[in-house]
Every structure is written in C-alpha cells, then in structure tokens.
Amino acid sequence: MRASQLHLPTLREAPKDAETVSHQYLVRAGFIRRVAAGIYSFLPLGVRSMEKVKRIVRDEMDKAGAQEVFLPSMVPAELWQESGRWQQYGPELLRVKDRKQADYCIGPTHEEVIVDLVRKDVRSYKQLPINLYQIQTKFRDEIRPRAGLMRGREFIMKDAYSFDADQAGAHKSYKRMYEAYNAIFTRLGLRFRPVEADTGNIGGSMSHEFQVLADSGEDAIVACDHCDFAANVEKAPIADQAFAALDASVGAAxxxxxxxxxxxxxxxxxxxxxxxxxxxxxxxxxxxxxxxxxxxxxxxxxxxxxxxxxxxxxxxxxxxxxxxxxxxxxxxxxxxxxxxxxxxxxxxxxxxxxxxxxxxxxxxxxxxxxxxxxxxxxxxxxxxxxxDLRMAVAGDSCPRCSGKLQSFKGIEVGHVFYLGQKYSKAMSATYLDEQGKEQVFEMGCYGIGITRILSAAIEQNHDGRGIRWPVAIAPWECAVLGLGSESPISETAANLYRDLQSAGVEVVFDDRDERPGIKFADADLIGYPVQVIVGKRAAEGIVELKLRHTGEKLELPVAGLAGRLGRAIAAARAGATLGSADLN
RNA sequence: CGGGGAGUAGCGCAGUCUGGUAGCGCAUCUGCUUUGGGAGCAGAAUGUCGCAGGUUCAAAUCCUGUCUCCCCGACCA
The missing domain is CATH 3.90.960.10 (YbaK/aminoacyl-tRNA synthetase-associated domain)
Incomplete structure (x- = not known):
C-alpha cells in the first residue's frame, strides 16, 4: 500500500479526552475515532490490527475444536427473563423496545442465546461435547466508560460456550480452552499470565483470567516466585500462618x-x-x-x-x-x-x-x-x-508452596469460566443420556476482549514516540520511507517496496511528498515493527533499517534485503518482536 | 450515583473575573524556497463561542435551565 493512498490521519496532538497512553496513540496514529462516550469508529489501520487479532483467535479456537457461529446482538427479553437476569442485571443492560413495544436488550454477553440455540438442536449425548463461539459486538452501558478501547460501552468480544454431558467432560473442555488461550496470547506477541480469578456475576465455580502484564493495568495480581501459582488479588488466598504462643505477661486489655x-x-x-x-x-x-x-x-x-x-x-x-x-x-x-x-x-x-x-x-x-x-x-x-479476609500483597507466602508472592499489574483480556449448570438448569437445557434419561448440560464460557487487546498491547508496548506493535498484530509489518523523489532514491524505494511485497511482507511505501521528519514521526507513532529508510546512501546501494521494538538502526545493502526481511518477519509472526539478532 | 473539571475553527488552547460583536499555534488550500527527526516566507479559507431561555442599547462574557464530554470512586472482556 502506498501511504499517499492510505486514509491515515495522524494527529500531532492528542484530543484532550484521551489520557491513557493507549487511547492517545490509538487516536493520534489514526486507528480509531470517538463517536460517543465509550463508542468508537475504526479507521483502516484499526481494522487491520483488529482483524489480525480475530484471525489468530479464530485459528486457535478452531484448532481447539470450537465452531464459529454468529448470534444476534439484539436479544428478546423473554430469554433473559427465563434465566432470571432480566431482573438481576442492572442499568448496564441496555433495554430497548421495538415498534410493537416488545422488550429487547442489546446483548452484553450471550449465555441465554446460546443455551436456547443448543437446547433446541442438541438432544442426545451423541452430539456432545460441543463448543460454539462467535465474535460479536457487545454493548454494556458502563457506569463509566474510560481509556478508549480499554473499557468501551460498545466493544468486540469473542465468546465461546462449551456444552458437556458431565463435569469430567466440562473440565476437559475448560482445560482445552485454557490451553487455547495460552496459545492465542502467545501468538499475539504479548507478555501475559493466566491467573486464578473470582467468578463475579457470571457465576460458576472455576475461573482463570488472562492478564496482559502492564504497569498501567487496573488489576493487581500476585504470582509465586517458585511455583506456577498466580491469582488476582481478589481471589488469592492467604497461606496458613503460624501463630506465636500466647504471652502470659501481657496485662489485661x-x-x-x-x-x-x-x-x-x-x-x-x-x-x-x-x-x-x-x-x-x-x-x-x-x-x-x-x-x-x-x-x-x-x-x-x-x-x-x-x-x-x-x-x-x-x-x-x-x-x-x-x-x-x-x-x-x-x-x-x-x-x-x-x-x-x-x-x-x-x-x-x-x-x-x-x-x-x-x-x-x-x-x-x-x-x-x-x-x-x-x-x-x-x-x-x-x-x-x-x-480469610485480607488482600494478598507482595511478600506473602505462597498458598501452594514455600515460595513468596510477587505482585504485578495486569489488564484482563481473557476470562475462562466453568459454569456448571447455572444457565442450562435455569433454562431447562437438557439432553438424553445413554439410558434415555434427561440430563442437564454442563457448561463453560470463555471470553476474549478483542478490542481491548489492542489497548492492552499498546499499554505494554510503547515508548515516548508511539506504538511498538508485536509483529503479529501490527497494522502493517514494514514501512519503506522514501526520503526524496529524485533518482536514485525513488527508484530504490519503489523497487524495494515491490520486492518486499513479493517476499510476502505487508508493507507500506511512504511515498508522500513530505519532509523526512514527518515520515519518521508518523512511522514511529504508528509503530511499524520494521522501517526501511531509503535516503542519502541509496546511490551506493545502502539503506537504513530501523527496528521499532529494540530501537536498533543499521545500515545494510539493499541487495537481498527483501528476502532477509521476508524471512525474519515471517518467523516473528508467530508471536515475537523483531531485533537485529533475528536477521540473517 | 457521589466528588472534581471542561465545552470557543479539524486538533490543542487564549479570551469569560471587569459585557462593546472572536483570536493564537498546529492542521487545511495556493505560490515560491526548502528536504535525515513534525521547515521558512507570502497569501487564503474555516466559527450558529454545546443548546434553550432571560437580563441589557449590546452577551463567548452576567443569570436560569438543560445537554454532552473527561478525570477520581463503586462495576467489568
């Protein structure tokens, strides 16, 4: 893609309603624009990064045996009344009426719809287990939307629901999703940690959050320095403690x-x-x-x-x-x-x-x-x-082993729940077992905040100039900055652009008639993992390579560069960041 | 909902206290010069001063109401 053709409105200053780093950069770099509180439009760059996230999520979900469906965002009240949540849910549930004055809500989550779908079509144990997922726009009328995509009212979520014949099967489904989530966040190129979590309003008895580690995160988590115990502080139990013997010399209160x-x-x-x-x-x-x-x-x-x-x-x-x-x-x-x-x-x-x-x-x-x-x-x-009432803190003993807890800040981007029969029972979702007896489904539900991932990735990967995308979710993998329209700079840049495309690299050619400073600033802001700068030494066949993540700059011969970059970038798509060591 | 703050050009802001008919920087358009880290000069275009009432000869400015947005807290992917 040529930058001169791209709808890429970058801003020198952030709008004043953006305070969080990721929010500012998403707006300044031309990924999103605000429409109303907690509601955003996505520009071409935003769409590209988001689609990459979705592609990875779909790929791993499919690999884990889940099947994609697409449920409505508008849900009739009857379903929510049946589960009891029409009453329980507060004003966060956006309720609307149609022309006949019938009640609907805009789905903030889809347990009801999926249970209804499955109970109608799945009648036999022979059809189990089954895991269905969708990638949907959700709406939650949040009390206080904030920080751009971090907590929007309208947001995109991948939600999956598993149905099993019994608890053992449900645990297996849960484990499979847990593993799929590890694979997903690894491929996204994020530093993350699965942690034990409270189940909150959704209910259920077992739950893990997937937390992207970032100092700006809202969630406090603790992790053992010795074993693999990690939990949200909301959940983390305090280890049993030894009590000192009574001191008889202490006088009466x-x-x-x-x-x-x-x-x-x-x-x-x-x-x-x-x-x-x-x-x-x-x-x-x-x-x-x-x-x-x-x-x-x-x-x-x-x-x-x-x-x-x-x-x-x-x-x-x-x-x-x-x-x-x-x-x-x-x-x-x-x-x-x-x-x-x-x-x-x-x-x-x-x-x-x-x-x-x-x-x-x-x-x-x-x-x-x-x-x-x-x-x-x-x-x-x-x-x-x-x-056990107190919040766990760093330095506490691990509740599982002799290690000590360390504390981290995280952004919750995924959550897996074992639900049991909470919804299936309330909505009479049953199947017939081998004996022809009616049984209630054992369920699990599994969410990933697709749009939030974009924010979380930026919170974790940025510097004072802009975003430093992991290769897997960068809107484009590489930018060729042509620093002049005269020969041989323009030819060298155009050829390199063509060769990189042939090598399978997603590349933007910044062919705009702009000064070098603007091209550098935009490239850093947008966060292309690789910048190839074609300038002064083009006549000698030398170009400059800048790796956004490490900040390294190196001068290299243009000959063979496209092939080298093609290989390095292809390798990094699996979830890595690029440094000079990855070039060969 | 409680507490704080803000609505003036696409973006960032000044002007409001002390009423006199709107300005600065960036961005945009034209021309010339410039070209390795957000250029210079010259010119141009851009506003129902959030909205509705009221006070006044006169309102961005004062009064009343209202809407929207942001930040902190309780909720959550």
Whole structure:
C-alpha cells in the first residue's frame, strides 16, 4: 500500500479526552475515532490490527475444536427473563423496545442465546461435547466508560460456550480452552499470565483470567516466585500462618482516651504505635444489615472475601452515619470487643485470621474517644468469627508452596469460566443420556476482549514516540520511507517496496511528498515493527533499517534485503518482536 | 450515583473575573524556497463561542435551565 493512498490521519496532538497512553496513540496514529462516550469508529489501520487479532483467535479456537457461529446482538427479553437476569442485571443492560413495544436488550454477553440455540438442536449425548463461539459486538452501558478501547460501552468480544454431558467432560473442555488461550496470547506477541480469578456475576465455580502484564493495568495480581501459582488479588488466598504462643505477661486489655483519633494514622500518633499493631474496622452494609470486617491496621480488606465469609449476596461500604444509627456503635472507635450488655445481634463481626495471631493489639473500644490497648485476640476474642479476609500483597507466602508472592499489574483480556449448570438448569437445557434419561448440560464460557487487546498491547508496548506493535498484530509489518523523489532514491524505494511485497511482507511505501521528519514521526507513532529508510546512501546501494521494538538502526545493502526481511518477519509472526539478532 | 473539571475553527488552547460583536499555534488550500527527526516566507479559507431561555442599547462574557464530554470512586472482556 502506498501511504499517499492510505486514509491515515495522524494527529500531532492528542484530543484532550484521551489520557491513557493507549487511547492517545490509538487516536493520534489514526486507528480509531470517538463517536460517543465509550463508542468508537475504526479507521483502516484499526481494522487491520483488529482483524489480525480475530484471525489468530479464530485459528486457535478452531484448532481447539470450537465452531464459529454468529448470534444476534439484539436479544428478546423473554430469554433473559427465563434465566432470571432480566431482573438481576442492572442499568448496564441496555433495554430497548421495538415498534410493537416488545422488550429487547442489546446483548452484553450471550449465555441465554446460546443455551436456547443448543437446547433446541442438541438432544442426545451423541452430539456432545460441543463448543460454539462467535465474535460479536457487545454493548454494556458502563457506569463509566474510560481509556478508549480499554473499557468501551460498545466493544468486540469473542465468546465461546462449551456444552458437556458431565463435569469430567466440562473440565476437559475448560482445560482445552485454557490451553487455547495460552496459545492465542502467545501468538499475539504479548507478555501475559493466566491467573486464578473470582467468578463475579457470571457465576460458576472455576475461573482463570488472562492478564496482559502492564504497569498501567487496573488489576493487581500476585504470582509465586517458585511455583506456577498466580491469582488476582481478589481471589488469592492467604497461606496458613503460624501463630506465636500466647504471652502470659501481657496485662489485661484496658481502655485509654484517644480524643479525636478516628483513623489508624491518628491513633498511631496518639498512642505511639504502628499500624500493624492495630485492628482496623471496616464498616459494611451486607444485604442491607450492618456488618464489620476487622483486618490488621496495615492491611486492606478484600471485599469479595468478606462477602463470601458472610455468605452475602450484596455488599457495600457503609456510610458512617447509617451505621451508627443502625448499631449504636461509634464509627472511628469500633472494635471487636463488645461491652457487656450490648445486643450483639445488631451487627455481624468477622475478623481476618491474622488478627488471631496478634499478641498485643490496639483496637477501638466501642466508646467515643476511646481505644483498647493490650488486647490479645486469642485470649480476649475467643468467640470472634475468623476468616480469610485480607488482600494478598507482595511478600506473602505462597498458598501452594514455600515460595513468596510477587505482585504485578495486569489488564484482563481473557476470562475462562466453568459454569456448571447455572444457565442450562435455569433454562431447562437438557439432553438424553445413554439410558434415555434427561440430563442437564454442563457448561463453560470463555471470553476474549478483542478490542481491548489492542489497548492492552499498546499499554505494554510503547515508548515516548508511539506504538511498538508485536509483529503479529501490527497494522502493517514494514514501512519503506522514501526520503526524496529524485533518482536514485525513488527508484530504490519503489523497487524495494515491490520486492518486499513479493517476499510476502505487508508493507507500506511512504511515498508522500513530505519532509523526512514527518515520515519518521508518523512511522514511529504508528509503530511499524520494521522501517526501511531509503535516503542519502541509496546511490551506493545502502539503506537504513530501523527496528521499532529494540530501537536498533543499521545500515545494510539493499541487495537481498527483501528476502532477509521476508524471512525474519515471517518467523516473528508467530508471536515475537523483531531485533537485529533475528536477521540473517 | 457521589466528588472534581471542561465545552470557543479539524486538533490543542487564549479570551469569560471587569459585557462593546472572536483570536493564537498546529492542521487545511495556493505560490515560491526548502528536504535525515513534525521547515521558512507570502497569501487564503474555516466559527450558529454545546443548546434553550432571560437580563441589557449590546452577551463567548452576567443569570436560569438543560445537554454532552473527561478525570477520581463503586462495576467489568
């Protein structure tokens, strides 16, 4: 393709609504344009990169035995009512009415549609297992769309659904998808990590997220430095811990005045203690009733764990005033040790395991302006319920082995769930087994955020000048920059362009009548993995090669270059980045 | 939804406090010169100042309402 013919509007400045690096570069380099909040148009370059992502996803899905289908994005309400999600889903589900006033939604995910499709046509165990997938535009009316393609309202997702006769089969299907996902993200050329994850709203009992590692990622993950354990911090269990023996010399718990000291920080100042010696109270509204989770003063409570520990459906941080009214206890001075006579039924308490091992703790006294010191939980809080409540952090022991956890930031680009019978049961999706008995399908569902991958790839691969695409998903693999229209530069460039095409390289010939600086800046911004610069030394048969990923520049004879590049690029399509070492 | 911020030329912004009829840089078009890291000179085109009311002789500017967008939090591929 000749750049002079390409619709490639690059911007020197990013529009002010773009703050995230990937968002800025996608707009500046001419991949996308905003249409409304969280809704984007794709320009030719964006389409090319996206199609490459799709091609790899399709290829690996097909290889793993899945079959492509295409489901509607507009879904009748009846299906969602049948699964119960028409009620459960909040305003994120975009509901629309047709001319007859019938209810529909724009599919944010397609469990209902696929279950309906399969239950109608799959009647026998002989038709199982089956795994169907689609690549579809989804719509979720997000509370806050942000960061360009990272969290759009309209986005493209690959979603697959497996149907098996039994759990063993479903686990096999799950494993197969897990492996396919590893293959996909490897081929995309991304550094990623599969991590154990919470199943969230979709439900189910087993789940892994595929996280692209990037410092700007929103998800915190921990991974063992020794074994292959890795999990989202939301999910990561805390390893069993050894508790110190009781120190009998510690005196009885006693109250001290701590006027005005409501936060951990303030109390530490007043009592001259450290946060790790304190018991922190976090106020929740759990299924509309007050509850308190206690964690060590320097820890962060994990809301998902608290929710599970309390067997709750919904959990929110409680407002202090509401809480005080509901319990009669003073926020800011809350502790696990209730005064005699207090009606313990008013509020539920649960404490993190770690607290049990504290020997000398400070906590709220449940009286205004007072804290308790010399609290020994194992002695004083015998009846307190303990559970794993805190967020895992770097340095924690691995829950599987003797290693230590390290922390990373990630961007979730894929998620595999084992669903069980959640949807098949709700929607009576059954088949007949060998005995002619009706059985409910065992399901799994498997998503990949196609459009989000573009953002994630950029977040992971960029520098101050622009994008550094992995070869597999670069819109074009190579750019030939002709730095002049006079002979022999123009002939050398045009010939090289032709030879690279013959060598099977996707190449853009920047033949625009622009100054060199503009061509360099655009090429760096767009992120072609390879730039071939035809300039001053063209007369000697020498051109310059710039490898975007490593930043290396080398001068090479033009003779035979197309063939060499063709081979190197072909090799890198499998999921690599290109450096000079790859040329031979 | 809570908190913060912004809507003025394609993009980035100034002008708003103190009302007087809109400007700068980049981009665009023409011409000449330039040509290895976002050129120079000369000329040109481009705006219902987000929208709707109101105040006023006069509104981008003041008042009221409204819409949109961005950022931080609760939700998620």
């Amino acid at each position: 006693r109250a001290v005045e701590t006027p005005g000291a409501k936060s951990i920080e303030q109390v530490c100042k007043v009592l001259n203690c450290k946060p790790e010696a304190m018991i922190k109270a976090i106020l929740y509204m759990v299924d509309d009733a007050p509850a308190v989770a206690f964690v060590r003063g320097d820890r962060e409570a994990n809301e998902i764990k608290v929710k599970q520990a309390l067997g709750a459906k919904a959990i929110f941080l409680a407002e202090a005033e509401w809480f005080a009214k509901a319990t009669g206890l003073p926020p800011g001075y809350l502790g696990p040790l209730l005064a005699a006579g207090y009606d313990a039924g008013k509020v539920r308490f649960v404490a993190d395991f770690e607290i049990k091992g504290m020997v000398h703790a400070v906590c709220g006294a449940n009286e205004k302006q007072q804290h308790l010191v010399d609290v020994v939980p194992a002695r004083d809080l015998a009846n307190l319920a303990y559970a």
